[in-house]
Amino acid sequence: MAEKIGVYVCHCGSNIAQMVDCKNVVDYAATLPNVTVAREYQYMCSDPGQELIKKDIKELGLTRVVVASCSPLMHELTFRRAVEEGGLNQFLFQMANIREQCSWISEKKEMATERAKAIVGAAVKRVAFQEPLEVKKVPVNPNVLIVGGGITGIEAALQIADSGKKVYLVEREPTIGGYMTRFDKTFPTLDCAACILTPKMVNVAQHPNIELLSYSDVTGFSGYVGNFTARIRRRPRYVEEEKCNGCGLCTEKCPISVPSEFDCGLGKRKAIYRPFPQAVPNIPVIDREHCLFFTKGICKVCVKFCPRGAINFDQKEEFLDLEVGAAILATGFDLFDASKVKQYGYGRLPNVITSLEFERFSHASGPTGGKILLKNGQTPASIAILHCIGSRDTNFNEYCSRVCCMYSMKMAHLAHEKTEGKVYEFYIDIRAFGKGYEEFYKRLLSEETVFIRGKAAEVTDVAQTPAEKGRLIVVAEDTLLGIVRRTPVDMVVLSVGLEPRKDAADLARIFSISRSQDGFFLERHPKLAPVSTASDGIFIAGSCQGPKDIPDSVAQGAAAAANVLSLIDRKEVTLEPTVAVIDEESCSGCKICLGLCPYNAITFDETKKVSKVNDALCKGCGVCVAGCPSGAIEQRNFTDAQLLAEVESVCASGK
Amino acid sequence: MEFAYYPGCSLEGMNKAYDQSARLVSKSLGIDLKELNDWNCCGASAYMSIRELRAHLLSARNLAMAEREKKDLAVVCPACYTNLTKTNHYMGEDARLRRTVESALKAANLQYMGTVKVRHLLDVIVSEIGESEVRAKVTKPLSGLKIAPYYGCQFTRPLGDYDDKEFPTMLDTLLKWLGAEPVYFPLKAKCCGGILMTTNESVALPLVRSLLDSATQNGGECIATICPLCHMTLEAYQGDVNKAFSTGFKVPMFYFTQLMGLAFGFNKKELGINQELISSKALLEKHLEVAR
Numbered sequence: 001m002a003e004k005i006g007v008y009v010c011h012c013g014s015n016i017a018q019m020v021d022c023k024n025v026v027d028y029a030a031t032l033p034n035v036t037v038a039r040e041y042q043y044m045c046s047d048p049g050q051e052l053i054k055k056d057i058k059e060l061g062l063t064r065v066v067v068a069s070c071s072p073l074m075h076e077l078t079f080r081r082a083v084e085e086g087g088l089n090q091f092l093f094q095m096a097n098i099r100e101q102c103s104w105i106s107e108k109k110e111m112a113t114e115r116a117k118a119i120v121g122a123a124v125k126r127v128a129f130q131e132p133l134e135v136k137k138v139p140v141n142p143n144v145l146i147v148g149g150g151i152t153g154i155e156a157a158l159q160i161a162d163s164g165k166k167v168y169l170v171e172r173e174p175t176i177g178g179y180m181t182r183f184d185k186t187f188p189t190l191d192c193a194a195c196i197l198t199p200k201m202v203n204v205a206q207h208p209n210i211e212l213l214s215y216s217d218v219t220g221f222s223g224y225v226g227n228f229t230a231r232i233r234r235r236p237r238y239v240e241e242e243k244c245n246g247c248g249l250c251t252e253k254c255p256i257s258v259p260s261e262f263d264c265g266l267g268k269r270k271a272i273y274r275p276f277p278q279a280v281p282n283i284p285v286i287d288r289e290h291c292l293f294f295t296k297g298i299c300k301v302c303v304k305f306c307p308r309g310a311i312n313f314d315q316k317e318e319f320l321d322l323e324v325g326a327a328i329l330a331t332g333f334d335l336f337d338a339s340k341v342k343q344y345g346y347g348r349l350p351n352v353i354t355s356l357e358f359e360r361f362s363h364a365s366g367p368t369g370g371k372i373l374l375k376n377g378q379t380p381a382s383i384a385i386l387h388c389i390g391s392r393d394t395n396f397n398e399y400c401s402r403v404c405c406m407y408s409m410k411m412a413h414l415a416h417e418k419t420e421g422k423v424y425e426f427y428i429d430i431r432a433f434g435k436g437y438e439e440f441y442k443r444l445l446s447e448e449t450v451f452i453r454g455k456a457a458e459v460t461d462v463a464q465t466p467a468e469k470g471r472l473i474v475v476a477e478d479t480l481l482g483i484v485r486r487t488p489v490d491m492v493v494l495s496v497g498l499e500p501r502k503d504a505a506d507l508a509r510i511f512s513i514s515r516s517q518d519g520f521f522l523e524r525h526p527k528l529a530p531v532s533t534a535s536d537g538i539f540i541a542g543s544c545q546g547p548k549d550i551p552d553s554v555a556q557g558a559a560a561a562a563n564v565l566s567l568i569d570r571k572e573v574t575l576e577p578t579v580a581v582i583d584e585e586s587c588s589g590c591k592i593c594l595g596l597c598p599y600n601a602i603t604f605d606e607t608k609k610v611s612k613v614n615d616a617l618c619k620g621c622g623v624c625v626a627g628c629p630s631g632a633i634e635q636r637n638f639t640d641a642q643l644l645a646e647v648e649s650v651c652a653s654g655k
Numbered sequence: 656m657e658f659a660y661y662p663g664c665s666l667e668g669m670n671k672a673y674d675q676s677a678r679l680v681s682k683s684l685g686i687d688l689k690e691l692n693d694w695n696c697c698g699a700s701a702y703m704s705i706r707e708l709r710a711h712l713l714s715a716r717n718l719a720m721a722e723r724e725k726k727d728l729a730v731v732c733p734a735c736y737t738n739l740t741k742t743n744h745y746m747g748e749d750a751r752l753r754r755t756v757e758s759a760l761k762a763a764n765l766q767y768m769g770t771v772k773v774r775h776l777l778d779v780i781v782s783e784i785g786e787s788e789v790r791a792k793v794t795k796p797l798s799g800l801k802i803a804p805y806y807g808c809q810f811t812r813p814l815g816d817y818d819d820k821e822f823p824t825m826l827d828t829l830l831k832w833l834g835a836e837p838v839y840f841p842l843k844a845k846c847c848g849g850i851l852m853t854t855n856e857s858v859a860l861p862l863v864r865s866l867l868d869s870a871t872q873n874g875g876e877c878i879a880t881i882c883p884l885c886h887m888t889l890e891a892y893q894g895d896v897n898k899a900f901s902t903g904f905k906v907p908m909f910y911f912t913q914l915m916g917l918a919f920g921f922n923k924k925e926l927g928i929n930q931e932l933i934s935s936k937a938l939l940e941k942h943l944e945v946a947r
């Protein structure tokens with residue numbers, strides 16, 4: 001039986017019509033074999049446009065539909081739905097892109113019209129070979145995995161847990177809270193970071209729907225949307241969480257003091273410690289490297305003093321397998337290593353510090369009790385803050401780290417308030433883009449901060465004048481005046497940029513997600529799907545996707561939570577049937593496809609000696625189809641017959 | 656380890672001692688330096704900025720001849736290094752330049768496929784020969800000798816990627832292997848004034864002065880160099896600096912290869928330590944001669 005094909009050419013307002021002679025295309029389509037009807041319409045995606053299709057299917061008995069309009073990314077689903085509502089299988093439809101691939105890229109109407117005819121002709125040829133496919137539905141596990149317990153992960157966890165869903169929150173460090181726990185004040189409002197963060201941390205700890213897995217990481221992740229299995233490694237704390245009541249006696253009595261990572265090495269902590277007093281969970285960990293029991297087999301003071309018998313030196317690493325329906329990665333960022341830029345002398349010149357070290361100095365419960373101090377214990381009379389360290393720099397990271405201008409100005413304000421000294425900002429451009437940010441910049445300008453437009457070339461201790469002796473001299477070209485300035489100061493703060501986590505590549509591999517060129521996780525669409533990834537059911541939020549400030553991170557945490565809730569409340573998900581299928585007869589069992597599949601969707605059947613595709617895991621990328629040396633793999637809706645029909649038609653129409 | 660050796664013009668004249676000592680210590684470390692036959696000027700220092708294409712042609716000819724001998728090029732002068740590396744780099748990046756250079760080379764029956772690596776001798780010694788072999792050659796360690804390690808502006812900039820561009824450490828490392836004590840020298844990669852000395856002394860002299868200041872204030876008794884021009888500038892203009900600023904500098908200068916030679920037990924004359932303008936006799940007597 002011959003197919004009855006309907007062709008619909010869309011004007012897209014003037015987007016297509018002003019470059020393509022749509023009438024001409026319709027007339028051409030009407031002459032093609034098996035075309036029963038060809039029409040044009042202003043907006044095919046509108047309700048009346050879709051109605052045209054449905055009506056024709058019913059009244060003219062169409063068996064195939066072609067719409068020539070925009071990119072399938074835009075409206076393929078819209079038209080598939082219309083076709084289905086008209087009573088046909090939705091895969092008996094083909095979209096011809098005459099906007100992005102024709103009208104928008106053409107300069108002459110004649111050529112564009114010819115090109116549109118070629119594209120439509122190919123779609124008509126192809127659609128005749130298309131087969132009805134069934135969409136599979138699978139149930140969704142309502143539990144959610146969140147990786148990373150910074151402010152982003154906390155926000156996402158609370159949003160999801162509040163809706164009654166179970167959340168597993170995995171945090172690598174002994175406490176949740178992330179970088180924000182280490183900041184003093186937040187810009188531009190100057191409210192205290194801890195005051196707004198710690199209540200949320202406590203909420204996480206007390207929430208009945210959140211299972212907090214701190215001091216743990218994800219080592220494996222498999223399955224498909226709605227049905228994932230996550231393997232969690234729980235590192236031993238050597239303190240039993242169920243027994244410990246967080247009294248802190250062990251920490252108080254521990255005889256070993258070492259530099260505290262939390263304080264950037266500026267303060268001390270014990271060998272059994274909580275990173276900071278408001279840690280969540282409020283349970284210490286033992287640092288094996290320094291604990292006397294682990295290094296020398298002696299001491300056990302903590303065991304002696306613990307009123308609950310919670311210390312357990314025999315604790316071992318444990319692995320947990322969790323079943324979840326969706327995952328959010330909120331793994332944050334690493335700070336740029338300032339010692340890489342040798343000309344600023346970090347690590348070589350005393351009193352050159354990083355911005356995070358400044359935060360710890362400035363923090364009321366930091367190592368100096370909130371005082372900004374030089375190595376010699378004195379208060380600096382002048383401080384220079386250097387912007388863009390490691391950012392906007394082709395030698396290191398090309399991108400702007402977004403937060404540094406604002407946190408630098410916050411530091412300038414705090415430095416001036418705390419030291420009453422002179423504060424200089426050396427900047428390339430001031431990027432004050434958020435709500436209230438420009439106003440904060442204005443405020444700083446009216447305070448006594450001196451803004452010098454010029455990226456610092458170096459920080460040197462080589463004095464040229466008596467006034468420079470014994471001080472740090474910031475050398476920079478003042479680009480407003482066109483002069484080189486030498487500015488002697490007592491302290492230099494390097495505003496370091498944000499980088500992807502060192503192990504971002506490992507995590508991306510575990511979760512089968514991509515990274516952008518800068519190394520951060522890649523979102524599905526930079527504007528329209530900012531927290532989704534190319535892998536269904538896996539979402540990203542916060543600075544693991546790119547540098548972000550606190551408001552944006554929180555917004556993304558909540559956005560990812562909304563995406564997850566919308567997914568799991570559907571209770572079931574449909575899986576695209578456009579997957580690869582292996583013909584067992586032709587499969588030679590060479591296993592080449594196993595190594596090619598980026599989604600681990602192919603397994604090998606040892607008894608039959610053939611490869612098999614798991615439909616649920618297959619994303620239909622087609623790599624195995626192209627790679628199979630026996631031609632045994634075919635992708636549904638992209639069969640050889642369909643593709644060849646399309647190609648032949650285009651080649652035949654070539655002028 | 657075999658290299659085509661490109662001495663460059665200054666090593667044939669003013670900086671002969673560098674050439675002598677470089678060949679000597681290389682030989683003793685098993686680095687076979689075969690002077691590139693019929694080599695020509697590298698185009699330093701201003702030619703590249705005035706006649707860029709012709710400057711590339713000069714370097715390309717040297718590279719092509721090294722390629723014909725199937726050898727990498729070992730260079731001691733950072734200006735030569737920079738020019739040869741620039742041509743190598745831009746011929747790889749810029750197809751149009753490559754075509755032009757290739758057609759010019761053809762006229763001289765030469766061709767260049769881009770296979771030659773240009774290496775500075777210091778990089779070869781530190782990265783390829785390495786600590787244990789250098790230390791094994793040290794028979795008279797330079798113990799107690801405090802040296803300011805001076806790299807100058809062109810050792811890693813713009814295209815050397817074997818050391819930090821702004822604060823290199825390779826020479827420091829090598830001096831330690833020789834038993835010497837490299838002193839803290841924050842200006843180690845700063846400009847010496849170089850060619851400016853001939854055109855604008857008022858800019859160049861303070862640069863030399865600040866280098867000498869920093870080297871001596873940090874305890875340096877002498878300065879080790881890797882660049883013939885830096886060496887000459889810092890040595891020949893100490894008198895002028897003293898006159899202009901009423902200072903009293905008499906800081907001996909050594910090529911790094913001369914210091915290696917001393918530590919390896921060669922005699923001073925072989926190393927050209929008798930051709931210097933500022934005598935190192937007293938300093939060497941104080942530290943080394945007693946044991947000799």
